[in-house]
Amino acid sequence: MSKKSFRQALNEAMRQEMERDPTVIMMGEDIAGGMGAKGEQDAWGDVLGASKGLLPKFGRERIYDTPISESAFIGAAAGAAINGLRPVAQLMFVDFFGVCGDQIINQMAKFRYMFGGKATTPVVIRTLFGAGLRAASQHSQCLYPVFTHIPGLKVVIPSSPYEAKGLMIQSIRDDDPVIFFEHKAMYADTDEVPDESYTIPLGKANVSRRGTDVTIVAIGRMVKFSIQAAEALAKENIKCTVIDPRTTSPLDTATILESVAQTGRLVIVDEASPRCNVATDISAMVAQSAFKSLKAPIRMVTPPHTPVPFAGELEDLYVPNPARIQAVVSEVVRYH
């Protein structure tokens, strides 16, 4: 056990799985960096450095730096997955899904069903997401609701370095296509992370904090913000449960419903655009399944329905923050 960053936790997870299983390969743009160039090989280790050091250890036979051809390499990862390999392909920023959506949505997601259960597609698409870095409209989106919508895909969104390692190892071992979301504003976050390999099951929520007044369900980076809000609210004697679903598909509805049955109040914090996002999905599920438990209207904390702006002054207004979460939770708790 030692302090590790989100980046280091991911690196360790991928390295340990590649050591354990020779069928694990990696593909992506600049995942080593310097391909064909005269300078340093492994110059980048992907755009934020999470796969740095894997090339010297595993070589070009297992680490495929690709041309900038997302349709080709994401599709190739799916094709390799149904033929005996376990590719971990990096779609650098999830926004680039727009370039290669067919291979994810129409191909890998549907192989198993369309082929009558006779295909297995153990592929992981790791991808950066989220606002906060002034990266503007085409490099900041939270597109996990899009993938959550697609049957056949699993969607994993770790909320800390510890979660990132265990969920990545499980995702690589999983036999279905997994879209693995890494929030780029969390890369430098640190956490106690075991050195040895471990897994966290997909579809099992983590209850980060327990309280009897209100349930907060939060996704990805919003988990940390919600815990901060809950800590502030505790000083006002408002006791919050904070649930991190970890995966939006499958979704651990039981843990959420159990908590709402106890608190009767629900706030969902989702960094994705507010229409048809995970917050609306969970709201609908709770409204249908736990109507009689509710003591107050369900509330969502999300960005507005706009693209992600560039200017810092606007982006800071766009992204939900602990103060906004705290304010909404206070209102929900005071509702009678």
Add this chain to the structure above:
Amino acid sequence: MQLSRDDLTNAYTKMRTIRVFEERVHKEFATGQIPGFVHLYAGEEASAIGVCMQLNGVDYITSTHRGHGHCIGKGCDVGGMMKEIYGRQDGLCKGKGGSMHIADVSKGMLGANGIVGGGPPLACGAALAAKQRKTGGVAVAFFGDGAFNQGTTLEAMNFASVYQLPVFFVLEDNGYAESTSSDWSIGGHNPVLRARGFGIPGERVDGHDFFAVYRAAKEAIDRIREGGGPQFLHIEFTRYYGHFEGDAMTYRPPGEVTEERNFLDCLSFFRARVTSGGLLENNALDQIDRNITQLIDKTVADAKAAAPPQASELTTDVYQSY
């Protein structure tokens, strides 16, 4: 090919403006005051200017991550650009786009682009509109060696060929797609032959030589305007900075950039050519340099002093009506 004194002065002024603009953004970015991702065009000036000098008000361009040079080439306001890069209310895109999405549709500049290969299909559409509306307009798709391997670019080339659209496909090959060598990533290693496979004629030019780019672009765009259909140009040069600001560029061999700057710089090459040929004088060029430095100093000071967007701007401009 005869360039007038005015043409030469204009070419030098614009290339120099790009260079000083980019060198200054590099310096200011290092101070931490410029937010987000910035990709600089220094070293590639002969392409934007050699091509854009053939264009006029009815023509369009699409651009790349590395779009500042194309903006200046197509006549975007330099002060508005700098303010946009700083995320200011008065920026070209009201501070909502930033460096990677800088655009001025009124000038026919359809945007820098955060998506590799995002531009070429858009250029096809602009060309289709120009053709249908009989404006005589041409669309130029600037794209990099990385985008040359994207399906979008290859589909756009086929599309333009099938419909014989007035599109000029300009491959700006600076040697590296992010950190990956274009010598490796472009299968077949012959972009001109690849274009020919789509029925699109083209040639390769040395991008350090403004006059070579100007000549090739002029010939290609003349052919397009005469109804000759899409054309292709492969321009080879290097960039002086990283893929993005902050890229340590360890994938490049030591000394590569210094060597390019010392021996293959397009601005030095231009100056030597026009002064030795008696076309322009050193002191006139020096005066241009001083004027541009002053201009860029002012744009930076203005941008720093400019107001950020109002909070109410967060939810405007999403739809025309809603």
